[in-house]
Amino acid sequence: MRRLKRSLINPTAVTRARCFTTAEGHRPTLVHKRSLDILHDPWFNKGTAFSMTERDRLDLRGLLPPNVMSSEQQIERFMVDLKRLEVQARDGPSDPNALAKWRILNRLHDRNETMYYKVLIANIEEYAPIVYTPTVGLVCQNYSGLFRRPRGMYFSAEDRGEMMSMVYNWPADQVDMIVVTDGSRILGLGDLGVQGIGIAIGKLDLYVAAAGINPQR
Structure with a gap:
């Protein structure tokens, strides 16, 4: 109640930026x-x-289970579930275990990018074949059915004359790297059209995990 009264007295309190730490040892993020x-x-x-x-600062109390679990503990629990599948796809991209692993990692990517990249960096040799070749070829072939959350940007022939303005729809102000594909030659699979964006996403994931590129840029 006191917090509500203070907000009514000071309207700017509602829109004031809040600060928290995104990871242990990192500077706070506004x-x-x-x-x-x-x-x-x-x-x-x-x-x-x-x-x-x-x-308390971010009005999250009651929206999460009461137990506080560090990111390392969350990763350990996530890895236990992931390890229930085979470590490597036995028969290459045709093995359904590889696609199942990609689905699990992609769901983590959708809900918690910090944890996703921690898992990928710590297990790069094991999961590089999952987020990129050879599994990404199977992902691209089935991308329309796997699509859950939009990533990247899409330009078509119908956007001719509008592409320059479309670039400014990207939410990040600073961009260090762009991966572009026309989807016409995806790992020898032929022209996959818009489904080829899986290649660009996989490449950028490797650049983040192996080369230290900032995923927000």
Whole structure:
């Protein structure tokens, strides 16, 4: 109630940026989102790793299980589930285990990008064949059925004359790297059209994990 009264007295308190730490040892990150908006944003969501202080500051108390679990503990639990599948696809991209692993990793990517890249960096030799070749070829062939959350940008012949303005629809102000494909030659699979974006996504994931590229740029 006291918090509500202070907000009514000072309207700017509602829109003031809040600060929290995205990972242990990293400098704090300023965010303008609150409550479920943070939990639904994979850039900022830490799951149960939010401390009780952060939960109070960001209006998250009650929206998460009460137990605070560090990102390392979350990764350990995630790896236990992932290890239930075989470590490597036995028969290359045709093995359904490889696609199942890609699905699991992609769901993690959708909800918690920090944790996703921690898992990928710590297990790069094991999961590089999952996020990129050879599994990415199978992913591209089935991308329309696997699509859950939009990634990247799409330009078609119908956008002729509008592409320059479309570039500014990308939400990031700073961009260090772009991967472009016309989808016409995907790992010897032929012209896959828009489904070839899986190649660009996989390449960028490797650049982040192996070369240290900032995933937000």
